Amino acid sequence: xxxxxxxxxxxxxxxxxxxxxxxxxxxxxxxxxxxxxxxxxxxxxxxxxxxxxxxxxxxxxxxxxxxxxxxxxxxxxxxxxxxxxxxxxxxxxxxxxxxxxxxxxxxxxxxxxxxxxxxxxxxxxxxxxxxxxxxxxxxxxxxxxxxxxxxxxxxxxxxxxxxxxxxxxxxxxxxxxxxxxxxxxxxxxxxxxxxxxxxxxxxxxxxxxxxxxxxxxxxxxxxxxxxxxxxxxxxxxxxxxxxxxxxxxxxxxxxxxxx
Amino acid sequence: xxxxxxxxxxxxxxxxxxxxxxxxxxxxxxxxxxxxxxxxxxxxxxxxxxxxxxxxxxxxxxxxxxxxxxxxxxxxxxxxxxxxxxxxxxxxxxxxxxxxxxxxxxxxxxxxxxxxxxxxxxxxxxxxxxxxxxxxxxxxxxxxxxxxxxxxxxxxxxxxxxxxxxxxxxxxxxxxxxxxxxxxxxxxxxxxxxxxxxxxxxxxxxxxxxxxxxxxxxxxxxxxxxxxxxxxxxxxxxxxxxxxxxxxxxxxxxxxxxxxxxxxxxxx
Ligand SMILES: Nc1ncnc2c1ncn2[C@@H]1O[C@H](COP(=O)(O)OP(=O)(O)OP(=O)(O)O)[C@@H](O)[C@H]1O
Ligand SMILES: [Mg+2]
Numbered sequence: 001x002x003x004x005x006x007x008x009x010x011x012x013x014x015x016x017x018x019x020x021x022x023x024x025x026x027x028x029x030x031x032x033x034x035x036x037x038x039x040x041x042x043x044x045x046x047x048x049x050x051x052x053x054x055x056x057x058x059x060x061x062x063x064x065x066x067x068x069x070x071x072x073x074x075x076x077x078x079x080x081x082x083x084x085x086x087x088x089x090x091x092x093x094x095x096x097x098x099x100x101x102x103x104x105x106x107x108x109x110x111x112x113x114x115x116x117x118x119x120x121x122x123x124x125x126x127x128x129x130x131x132x133x134x135x136x137x138x139x140x141x142x143x144x145x146x147x148x149x150x151x152x153x154x155x156x157x158x159x160x161x162x163x164x165x166x167x168x169x170x171x172x173x174x175x176x177x178x179x180x181x182x183x184x185x186x187x188x189x190x191x192x193x194x195x196x197x198x199x200x201x202x203x204x205x206x207x208x209x210x211x212x213x214x215x216x217x218x219x220x221x222x223x224x225x226x227x228x229x230x231x232x233x234x235x236x237x238x239x240x241x242x243x244x245x246x247x248x249x250x251x252x253x254x255x256x257x258x259x
Numbered sequence: 260x261x262x263x264x265x266x267x268x269x270x271x272x273x274x275x276x277x278x279x280x281x282x283x284x285x286x287x288x289x290x291x292x293x294x295x296x297x298x299x300x301x302x303x304x305x306x307x308x309x310x311x312x313x314x315x316x317x318x319x320x321x322x323x324x325x326x327x328x329x330x331x332x333x334x335x336x337x338x339x340x341x342x343x344x345x346x347x348x349x350x351x352x353x354x355x356x357x358x359x360x361x362x363x364x365x366x367x368x369x370x371x372x373x374x375x376x377x378x379x380x381x382x383x384x385x386x387x388x389x390x391x392x393x394x395x396x397x398x399x400x401x402x403x404x405x406x407x408x409x410x411x412x413x414x415x416x417x418x419x420x421x422x423x424x425x426x427x428x429x430x431x432x433x434x435x436x437x438x439x440x441x442x443x444x445x446x447x448x449x450x451x452x453x454x455x456x457x458x459x460x461x462x463x464x465x466x467x468x469x470x471x472x473x474x475x476x477x478x479x480x481x482x483x484x485x486x487x488x489x490x491x492x493x494x495x496x497x498x499x500x501x502x503x504x505x506x507x508x509x510x511x512x513x514x515x516x517x518x519x520x521x522x523x524x525x526x527x
Contacts, residue, residue, distance in 0.1 A: 148360065151341055152356065152362045153375075154341065155340075155355050155427075156375060156379050156423075156427050157376075157379060158379045166364060166379075167364065170364070171366075173366075248366070249407075250365045250409075
């Protein structure tokens, strides 16, 4: 319990310090409120618009989670395929790298033309942005397997699949999880990009759209929405770190702390 | 040709005939004029083994000693079919390797590592664990079933690796310096344990070691290799009753002979 409090203290102190500095700056510099609202104004906007923000937030959160799922599925599948086939590696890898340079608005309309105004085109955009770190880290992780391990498995009569299942796959898992964490960090902004660059019919909900609409005439509310995205990214990251302890417990170095 | 200085004994000459498939079926190991090398970068090559001929009857424990880098590990990998020889022929029944590094999989518990061969053979996790359990206890590992490899001591890791090797059920065990990482006391215990286990459960064993005394305590026959490229420079039959004691006059005499052969090889 004490330990938990002590752990939470540094980020709390730092956040409080930054918020204080921000508040002071707004107070002293006289910067206009629709250019930079003070933290207390943002907090007030967050509270007053909680219903609106929350209902938009749930839409965006769903996009992030599903989009990341799609990104993971694509990234991992491609990584395994590339690992197993040098031919595929040569064919696919350059295209995967190139795909990261595509400005999303260029394909936004096309995606909607294919899949309509619903959530799916947005998931595709998020996946396009997020699969890449998963792909690269997993490919490297698979290649970094101790070559003697598959060798050992061969003398135990393991098939190619069993060697993969017992050696390469678990050995690449920590790297893949690192990739997933990077993907997660860009996934939230990916959802924002997805919402604001794919055409929508009427009022498709979502925090991204809400923030873009608000930024000009309801700046504190735009900031309040941003605070939600900010907190959501941290929460997701933390969840994944906890999950990692269960999925790949061997990769967590013991810190030598008494338990 | 074997190095000059140490003549190949005549009784060995008779063993050096082309291996036939029947011999392999009978569980015999036979290497004939085996040469093997590695390609390094820029066209350089390194010859690890040269003209090695060697036999082991079914159930025999043959120890291979030789200086570091003379191709001992290479020899075992050839027997296990992990490499094919550049020259000569290798006949060997299905063999399992206990590698020089224990190579336990960090993501499996100690028990699951020991049971790996059973899992690969298609047993369910639960069945494999049950089968591995008794050997695990015999090896003095009880209570560490769920420990991960990095939570075990060096000696325990080697015992787990040894359990994994035994549980593969293969007729030939290729042990690459199995007790290399152990302190003198644990090493002695493990040597006794290995001798007991093999007395109960006969397997053909190729034991690579650079400890000549260990070779003589455990083996039926000791093969001495020259420095790289490894060739057979001496073979000693250890016709001593078991259990052997390291201070016995006969043991020390044989040890001196083996050390002489090694020293001669180093000078040649
Ligand atoms: N994969 C490889 N690629 C290139 N050279 C190799 C390879 N494996 C072994 N060698 C070389 O072959 C020679 C014999 O190696 P090997 O590992 O068989 O020796 P060893 O007798 O087992 O040595 P040690 O007692 O130190 O384990 C060495 O000179 C080594 O450099
Ligand atoms: Mg070796």
